[in-house]
Amino acid sequence: MTAQPQIELTNIDKHYGSFHALRDINLTIENGQFVALVGPSGCGKSTLLRSLAGLESISGGTMKIAGDVMNGVPPRKRDVAMVFQSYALYPHMSVLDNLTYSLRLKRRPKSEAEAAANEVAATTGLQKLLRRLPRELSGGQRQRVAMGRAIIRHPKAFLFDEPLSNLDAALRVHMRKEIRALHDRLRATSVYVTHDQIEAMTMADHVVVMREGVIEQQGAPLELYDRPANMFVAGFIGSPAMNFVDGTVDGSGTGARLALPDEPSIQIGKRLEPGRKITVGLRPEFLQLASGDEAALHLSVTTVESTGSTTYISSLGEPEIVVVVNGRTDVAAGDKIGLAIAPENVHAFDPETGKAI
Amino acid sequence: MNRVISSFRDGKGFDIALVGAALLFLGIFAGLPLVYNVVMSFQAVDMFSLGTFARPFVGFDNYIAVFSEPIFWPVMRNTVVFVVASIGGQFVIGFGLALFFTLKFPGSTYLRGLFLVSWVMPGLVVGAIWNWILAGDFGVLNFALTGLGIIEDNIFWRSDTAFSLWAVIIANIWLGTSFNMILLSVGLASIPRDLYEAAALDGANGWQRFWTITLPMMRATIGAVISLGLIFTLQQFDLFAAITSGGPANSSNVAQYWAWDFSFRQYDFAKGATISVLMIALVMVASVIYVRSTRHEVRG
Incomplete structure (x- = not known):
């Protein structure tokens, strides 16, 4: 790995008329890193990716790829490859011609192009499909052609724009692993846009959470899960989403009274000024069924859903609380349950700013 | 009886009725005249036998007579020049305009719509207007060409045997360009934008994107436009009647005008x-090309 970052974005701004699509984006991507841009739709993640590709222009800031400033450089001169959500395969060309398109444009000899295509086809499992047209391929195969078309170029960076969203759930999980395995083999710098936080968490070395054109937090996947910087990231990362309950720090400063029926009190794992209003975040998977003195809070159950391996217990109310239990449970709707949570697993946020305390 | 009614209401009967109506219409108004026309080309027809179908068959005598007309080859040459030049001009200008209007500048859709005006104008009116434009002594075209220094002396477009055919071709290109543009615009609009983006990232410049993406993706549309253009051009009669009447000295006479002249002037x-x-044989060839080109349509 070289010391120089492969992609360096400083103070990137993007306006569409009066709409501020990207606000002061700063992002450094090391050579060989797999970075996921994740956020709800309209958060600017695709705009950022397309700006990297040169398909959108930026209004301000500096964009460097492999040390060269790319502002205003047309896409064809950036040496980056993109895998589109629609795959964007050339429908009038065979798989072979799709793969070798970039090489043919560079007027490489036919034999060289075909050798490269065969190598890529072997990597992506397309050997037997080289003569087919895109319309004769399944979704997963098209996906592989789109990847192959990017790999054959050995570009400075791979850009993925929600490449799995057109596949069915089972294939999506499979391709997720395949893309990651491919990345581990090729070690090419990759930027991956997705709205699916599970894809981001499982595939990336570095996750960037965006909202409304702003980077809310970036870091290693588990760091975002363990130490979300604000309520948005806390709620976005993790499934099912984190439970948020309003509360007030009690007299001791290490506990909080929650705005739930019976005003239960829990330990928050840190010392705050007594009387301060906070929002407490409780991940469903860290809430444990408990009885007697161990139970810090009591709730009445509205629904119980089991997938066999996992059971989701919900208590509809204001707010709704969801609890995830491994395996099965004999809790039924209408029951009253006791819950406990370890203090180190309790998150506290400022209700005004949403920032973690 | 009930089964017949219900099959008409819900089942195959309805489909058959719809197809039948269309076939009947085509048969009466296109098929019969076509067959009648072919039969007539093998018969001796004069003013006295016009009213009867039972006319003496003369084999290929009519064909031999037509082929040995002194103006047969000049007329065929004119027809080919007229068709090729008209389609070429309409297609190139139409494609250029279609590409231009993909740029989506303010008002582009309205401006494109305005181009259709030429297509809704009757051929005789277009011919009359072009007569003024092409007029040798006071025509705007000559004024513009001399003003630009392209020509020194006025060209008598309609009465000069070297230019009379081109006078009709120019008017016909103007008349047909908008039709080409609209069809080609539709074809261009159906090419997904991300193909161009993918090609740009793969390193293709604008020219390469046009040759490797636009043209092959437009194959079906181009085939359709050119074969329809061939049919429309072979149909073009009004402009000849209005501008040159095939003259002077048959210098702008083409097959369709010649056929009319034989039938309805010389009887x-x-x-x-x-x-x-x-x-008809020529149009059949064009139709086959048209049908084949739309069948091979490539869509992602």
């Missing part, structure tokens, strides 16, 4: 029919 219906049959 030699057999020869008129014979020329029409030759043209």
Whole structure:
């Protein structure tokens, strides 16, 4: 790995008329890193990716790829490859011609192009499909052609724009692993846009959470899960989403009274000024069924859903609380349950700013 | 009886009725005249036998007579020049305009719509207007060309045998360009934008994107536009009637005008029919190309 970052974005701004699509984006991507841009739709993640590709222009800031400033450089001169959500395969060309398109444009000899295509086809499992047209391929195969078309170029960076969203759930999980395995083999710098936080968490070395054109937090996947910087990231990362309950720090400063029926009190794992209003975040998977003195809070159950391996217990109310239990449970709707949570697993946020305390 | 009614209401009967109506219409108004025309080209037809179908068959005599007309080859040459030049001009200008209007500048859709005006104008009116534009002594075209220094002396477009055919071609290109543009615009609009983006990232410049993406993706549309253009051009009659009447000295006479001249001016219906049959053969070839090109449509 070289010391120089492969992609360096400083103070990137993007306006569409009066709409501020990207606000002061700063992002450094090391050579060989797999970075996921994740956020709800309209958060600017695709705009950022397309700006990297040169398909959108930026209004301000500096964009460097492999040390060269790319502002205003047309896409064809950036040496980056993109895998589109629609795959964007050339429908009038065979798989072979799709793969070798970039090489043919560079007027490489036919034999060289075909050798490269065969190598890529072997990597992506397309050997037997080289003569087919895109319309004769399944979704997963098209996906592989789109990847192959990017790999054959050995570009400075791979850009993925929600490449799995057109596949069915089972294939999506499979391709997720395949893309990651491919990345581990090729070690090419990759930027991956997705709205699916599970894809981001499982595939990336570095996750960037965006909202409304702003980077809310970036870091290693588990760091975002363990130490979300604000309520948005806390709620976005993790499934099912984190439970948020309003509360007030009690007299001791290490506990909080929650705005739930019976005003239960829990330990928050840190010392705050007594009387301060906070929002407490409780991940469903860290809430444990408990009885007697161990139970810090009591709730009445509205629904119980089991997938066999996992059971989701919900208590509809204001707010709704969801609890995830491994395996099965004999809790039924209408029951009253006791819950406990370890203090180190309790998150506290400022209700005004949403920032973690 | 009930089964018949219900099959008409819900089942195959309805489909058959719809197809039947269309076939009946085509048969009466296109099929019969076509067959009649072919039959007539093998018969001796004169003013006295016009009213009866039972006319003496003369084999290929009419064809031999038409082929041995002194102006047969000049007329065929004119027809080919007219068709190729008209389609070429309409297609190139139409494609250029279609590409231009993909740029989506303010008002582009309205401006594109305005181009259709040329297409809704009757051919005789277009011909009359072009007569003024092309007029040798006071025409705007000559004024513009001399003003730009392209020509020194006025060209008498309609009465000079070297230019008379081109006078009609220019008017016909103007008349047909908008049709080409609209069809080609539709074809261009159906090419997904991300193909161009993918090609740009793969390193293709604008020219390469046009050759490797636009043109191959437009294959079906181009085939359709050119074969329809061939049919429309072979149909073009009004402009000849309005601008040159095939003259002077047959210098702008083409097959379709010649056929009309035989049938309805000289009342030699057999020869008129014979020329029409030759043209039908040509249009059939164009239709086959058209059908084949739309069948091979490539869509992602």
